[in-house]
Amino acid sequence: DTGVSQDPRHKITKRGQNVTFRCDPISEHNRLYWYRQTLGQGPEFLTYFQNEAQLEKSRLLSDRFSAERPKGSFSTLEIQRTEQGDSAMYLCASSFPAGRTEAFFGQGTRLTVV
Amino acid sequence: AQSVTQPDIHITVSEGASLELRCNYSYGATPYLFWYVQSPGQGLQLLLKYFSGDTLVQGIKGFEAEFKRSQSSFNLRKPSVHWSDAAEYFCAVGAGGGATNKLIFGTGTLLAVQP
Numbered sequence: 001d002t003g004v005s006q007d008p009r010h011k012i013t014k015r016g017q018n019v020t021f022r023c024d025p026i027s028e029h030n031r032l033y034w035y036r037q038t039l040g041q042g043p044e045f046l047t048y049f050q051n052e053a054q055l056e057k058s059r060l061l062s063d064r065f066s067a068e069r070p071k072g073s074f075s076t077l078e079i080q081r082t083e084q085g086d087s088a089m090y091l092c093a094s095s096f097p098a099g100r101t102e103a104f105f106g107q108g109t110r111l112t113v114v
Numbered sequence: 115a116q117s118v119t120q121p122d123i124h125i126t127v128s129e130g131a132s133l134e135l136r137c138n139y140s141y142g143a144t145p146y147l148f149w150y151v152q153s154p155g156q157g158l159q160l161l162l163k164y165f166s167g168d169t170l171v172q173g174i175k176g177f178e179a180e181f182k183r184s185q186s187s188f189n190l191r192k193p194s195v196h197w198s199d200a201a202e203y204f205c206a207v208g209a210g211g212g213a214t215n216k217l218i219f220g221t222g223t224l225l226a227v228q229p
Contacts, residue, residue, distance in 0.1 A: 042219030
């Protein structure tokens with residue numbers, strides 16, 4: 001399968017714990033995006049990378065959140081000291097460089113903070 | 115500021131009936147527009163996109179959408195709905211200048227299909 005892959009699909013964690021999610025983009029894509037989707041809402045942009053460079057971060061990305069994309073391949077999103085408000089679906093997408101191209105989304109990681 | 119409005123939170127149609135899902139956007143320049151579909155617990159699948167040119171665009175699964183600049187709308191249509199079309203539908207606009215895939219999404223329309 002050459003689509004966008006996210007791991008894990010589901011994560012339940014206790015409040016205050018750290019969690020890390022992984023995203024493997026489509027191999028030819030050098031842009032990678034993270035979105036967060038809460039219940040009943042559309043996805044909200046968090047951050048994006050072009051190759052290994054993180055080019056933009058949303059104000060939604062508090063200092064407890066950090067994203068990396070070493071070597072411009074897979075990406076990780078870490079949340080430190082999780083809070084109940086972090087419970088959401090975290091979606092990863094990838095695309096070719098900017099232009100007339102669409103983003104392809106992964107299946108998402110569902111985070112539940114208890 | 116850029117925004118997308120989907121006025122209908124929930125729509126129910128009968129199988130075989132026609133469908134129109136509304137989407138209005140606010141964007142200063144020529145928008146790049148998208149419709150995505152999401153099944154429960156799943157990621158997003160692209161149905162169709164508009165970048166320029168013909169304002170009526172065809173997508174997968176028999177969907178089409180029409181871009182109307184004067185109305186700032188990009189409504190999604192399907193002439194005959196199938197039970198498998200039950201899902202949540204999101205309209206999105208590509209924002210951020212060159213980063214066309216920094217997407218701003220609407221809140222979605224949940225489609226239910228009656229037998």
